[in-house]
Amino acid sequence: MTIFINILAVAFLLTGLVSFLGGAVGIMRMPDFYSRLHPAGKLDTLGIFTMVAGLVIYNFHHLSFGMVLLSIKMFLIVFFVFLASPTATHSIVDAGMRAGLRPWTKKKEKE
Amino acid sequence: MQQKENEKKQAGFFSFIITFVFMFVTWIILSGYFEPLLLGLGVVSSLAIAWFFHDLLFAGATVQDVKVFLRFCQYAPWLIVEIIKANFHLLFLVFHPRMHQLIDPHIIQFQTGLKSDIAITTLANAITLTPGTVTITANAEGGFRVHAIDRQSAQGLPGVMRDRVAHVYGENR
Amino acid sequence: MIYFFSCIAVGLCLIMILPLYRCLMGPTVLDRLVGVNAIGSKTVVLLLLIGYLYERVDMFVDIALAYAFLNFVAVLAASRYFHKRKGLYEESFME
Numbered sequence: 092m093t094i095f096i097n098i099l100a101v102a103f104l105l106t107g108l109v110s111f112l113g114g115a116v117g118i119m120r121m122p123d124f125y126s127r128l129h130p131a132g133k134l135d136t137l138g139i140f141t142m143v144a145g146l147v148i149y150n151f152h153h154l155s156f157g158m159v160l161l162s163i164k165m166f167l168i169v170f171f172v173f174l175a176s177p178t179a180t181h182s183i184v185d186a187g188m189r190a191g192l193r194p195w196t197k198k199k200e201k202e
Numbered sequence: 203m204q205q206k207e208n209e210k211k212q213a214g215f216f217s218f219i220i221t222f223v224f225m226f227v228t229w230i231i232l233s234g235y236f237e238p239l240l241l242g243l244g245v246v247s248s249l250a251i252a253w254f255f256h257d258l259l260f261a262g263a264t265v266q267d268v269k270v271f272l273r274f275c276q277y278a279p280w281l282i283v284e285i286i287k288a289n290f291h292l293l294f295l296v297f298h299p300r301m302h303q304l305i306d307p308h309i310i311q312f313q314t315g316l317k318s319d320i321a322i323t324t325l326a327n328a329i330t331l332t333p334g335t336v337t338i339t340a341n342a343e344g345g346f347r348v349h350a351i352d353r354q355s356a357q358g359l360p361g362v363m364r365d366r367v368a369h370v371y372g373e374n375r
Numbered sequence: 376m377i378y379f380f381s382c383i384a385v386g387l388c389l390i391m392i393l394p395l396y397r398c399l400m401g402p403t404v405l406d407r408l409v410g411v412n413a414i415g416s417k418t419v420v421l422l423l424l425i426g427y428l429y430e431r432v433d434m435f436v437d438i439a440l441a442y443a444f445l446n447f448v449a450v451l452a453a454s455r456y457f458h459k460r461k462g463l464y465e466e467s468f469m470e
Binding site: 109110113114116117120121122123125126128129130132133134136137140157160163164167173174176177178180181184185188194196 | 231232234282285286289292293296297301302305306307308309326327330331332333334336337338339349351
Binding site: 097100101104107108111112114115116118119124127128131132135136138139142143146149157161164165167168171172175176178179182183185186187190 | 376379383386387390391393394396397402403405406408409410412413416417419420423424427432433436437439440443444447450451454455457
């Protein structure tokens with residue numbers, strides 16, 4: 092049972108790490124500011140979700156009432172991030188549109 | 203006139219109760235202590251906040267909104283599965299060596315026909331959370347402008363997601 | 376397992392370098408904001424992992440929650456502040 096919990100937690104944590112790495116690489120490689128928001132806003136959300144899920148699974152080692160409360164508190168962070176991350180992304184996009192940044196398109200590159 | 207006033211008062215009382223329960227549950231989760239003094243302090247502060255702000259957080263909530271909440275609980279796991287499925291597509295794009303030929307950013311516009319503010323907000327959040335698409339603007343008539351990163355992720359819009367959100371808020375017409 | 380947690384924490388710190396480059400070198404102010412947001416969301420998980428390393432998770436969860444709130448408010452305020460600064464960008468198509 093212990094080894095099973097450990098394997099599950101490690102798998103979740105590594106998935107989250109890969110997703111965070113994807114977000115960071117996406118921020119580096121994408122051509123313009125609007126497409127940079129795609130990896131920044133969403134792969135980070137998925138990364139937080141999977142990593143916190145892995146840590147909550149690790150919590151099952153010492154099962155007690157305090158630990159259950161702690162896990163609920165951790166999922167409160169995830170819930171808040173799921174609400175806040177689209178709002179922050181939308182706010183940045185809105186700022187870009189109002190400031191008049193032109194979106195990068197493929198056709199413009201060919202000309 | 204008298205009846206309308208009465209209904210208004212009732213709705214205010216219901217949203218007061220909902221706000222109080224929400225605040226108190228949050229207090230218990232965040233504090234984690236169960237001594238009578240601390241619980242009493244929690245009750246007092248939740249009552250004060252519910253008294254002052256009951257028209258802010260759940261304004262005009264009625265008993266029927268409990269059904270909406272239950273349907274929302276069914277909708278949330280579907281959304282999470284959808285996010286995880288779509289994220290792998292974005293991961294594939296990001297790590298692809300010839301990414302600049304694969305992506306094709308463009309802006310699409312469509313009309314959804316959703317009425318209430320909360321339905322439009324939920325749909326905008328869901329579109330932003332699903333990778334490949336970011337909501338740029340959403341106006342009160344249900345018109346959306348969406349920035350999509352390639353043609354494939356833009357195809358599914360509005361489609362299934364709009365129907366799900368409309369079902370949650372009972373706007374299937 | 377604690378050893379594995381510290382490895383993950385070091386990996387997160389290494390990943391943070393990439394958005395930091397975007398923060399320092401970003402062509403526009405909003406690019407820097409995107410980088411700051413990405414670093415903040417990694418820091419939330421890093422705080423939880425530090426809590427496991429010090430065996431005081433109950434304390435560090437509160438710090439992580441507060442950091443998530445603070446990150447959100449910072450991004451919101453900064454983007455609201457910068458959306459009127461038209462002169463900051465080199466190209467502008469809306470006049």
